[in-house]
Amino acid sequence: MSRAVALAWFLLKELARSLGIIAPLGLTLALYWIFFEWPGDVNYFAATGGFTLMVATLVTVLLLASQLNRNSSTVTLLRLARRTELLAAMVVCVAVLAALLALLYTALAILQAKVAIAPVELLLIAPRWLALTLFAASLGLMLTRLTSRGGSYLFTFVALVLFATVVELRGVLVRGSFAWLAEAVAAISSPVTNALQAPAVPTSGATYLLSLAGTLLFAAGLFSLAAWLFWRKDLLWSE
DSSP, X not given: OHHHHHHHXXXXXXXXXXXXXXXXXXXXXXXXXXXXXXXOOHHHHHHHHHHHHHHHHHHHHHHHHHHHSSTTHHHHHHHSSSTHHHHHHHHHXXXXXXXXXXXXXXXXHHHTTSOOOOHHXXXXXXXXXXXXXXXXXXXXXXXXXXXXXXXXXXXXXXXHHHHHHHHHTHHHHTTTTTHHHHHHHHHHHHHHHHHHHSOSSOXXXXXXXXXXXXXXXXXXXXXXXXXXXXXXXXXXXXX
């Protein structure tokens, strides 16, 4: 674990020194500007902030993977007891960066009087954002060529697009012959969508905890799958 944390700190410093840091930072600022052209309520803040962190996290994971998918990473892997430590370091790195971006997003919204937030609401929003960040980080690992075996990242990308399309078109599909598909996808994605769209102050503590647990379970499953793909992969570096 200590090696993974040390490697995460190294990755974070390298990312901060490179031009790659512009991507998650720029995305966060751009999405904030789009979402908060006008003031919103705390529920809107919680939903848009969670979505922004997910997008920034996905982009950061892809950036880190592209940097690590090189011949120079051989030395780093040889120093690790298990390849999984590299993936864990990537998740820790993006989680720390997401926390900083969350602070930036929150500070901008408060200082510019775009939303009124009570401290207790921030305490309830933070675990949701953390769960969504970890889910996005694990999903990002499945979308990288670093962990991909036999083009599995393409399959993951296509599956993600189809999944998002079904969720977006659910209202249309439920009125047709594909209602079963819409309902199945809605049931599977409910922990993530609830964590993303639920009120900042949940009406039900059980629903709040179930959505967090389900999102974290998805994150753990995706991370385990990425680790399994990466474990015995024959590494063919892109450089």
